[in-house]
Amino acid sequence: MRLTGMQKALWAAAGIAVLAYATLLRDAGPSPGFVAGAPFHPTFSLPDETGRLLSPSDFGGKHLLVFFGFTNCPDVCPTTLAEVAQVMDDLGPDAGKVQPLFISIDPERDRRLGLADFTAAFHPAIIGLAGDAAQTRAAADSFRIHFARENDATAPDGYTISHSPALYLIGPEGDWLRQFTYGTPASEILADLRSRL
């Protein structure tokens, strides 16, 4: 089949439109729905396992790698924490410039089961934070992420939690930098961090 110049132009236009639409879909991730260019400073005030209340400004200008999860989550959460652990190992001397944080969205049960033991099993640098219900909801709202407790008679204690499984990168000034969607390889996260440190 031979295409006329006009047909070629039309096909090219259609191709560009499809690409543009695909880009739009990809970039229109549901969370967080911030406006590009507008400053976004997600925050939290949550205790670690010793009861010390921590906020983004308490980490001495480090980059923060933030993950919301719960320790009764045997599939998605360990996968992401393992990636974070790998990144911390691979950062070598730069590891001190990055603070990985695991914010529990199931704080009561996670405190009971032991959050620090859990995070330490992945990497000693990871700090687990577990507040009360209000502090937890405030942190999730500030990061514009979703989590919801869902009753499920077959789940441990009769409930499970749906949640945003991405990893969030916060800059030294508390500014939102980007998210890494679930399943982003450690090597990609590492390369991104290296370009910023």
Place this chain on the structure above:
Amino acid sequence: MKTLAFSAILSLTASAAFACETVTLGDLIIQNAWSRATIGAGRPGVLYLEITNKGSTDDALVGIATPAAGMPMLHETVVSNGVASMPHAMAVPVPAGQTVALAPGGYHGMLMDLTAALKEGETFPVTLMFQTAGEVTVTVDVLSMRAEGPDCADAGQ
């Protein structure tokens, strides 16, 4: 008593090198069964493996049973609109001529009500129930909590 029996199973297999065994059931080949270590028995464990259907009829994994957990179930992690949840999966389809994986971020065996902590380096048996092919028991290798895939020489092939 249940715990005692289970400990016996674990200690028998604790020192064995990882089998990464391949098990055949009719047209089905099951391999790369692995799990992650747990801290204590208070949180659920997980089960991953690969099933290849070399036959010309579709089958499906419809259930799992193991002495390692009081309530093992098939789950599927679904990420939809940026939110992850893991509903119960009634069956994992194993179409003719295809390989399906229970793998991180997708189908998995959810091992609730663990009998004992799953310790790295140990193994435990899991019986898989298929709609057509029947039942078969495979050996599951318990890897580190940080493991992201099976730890066999032929892993990922």
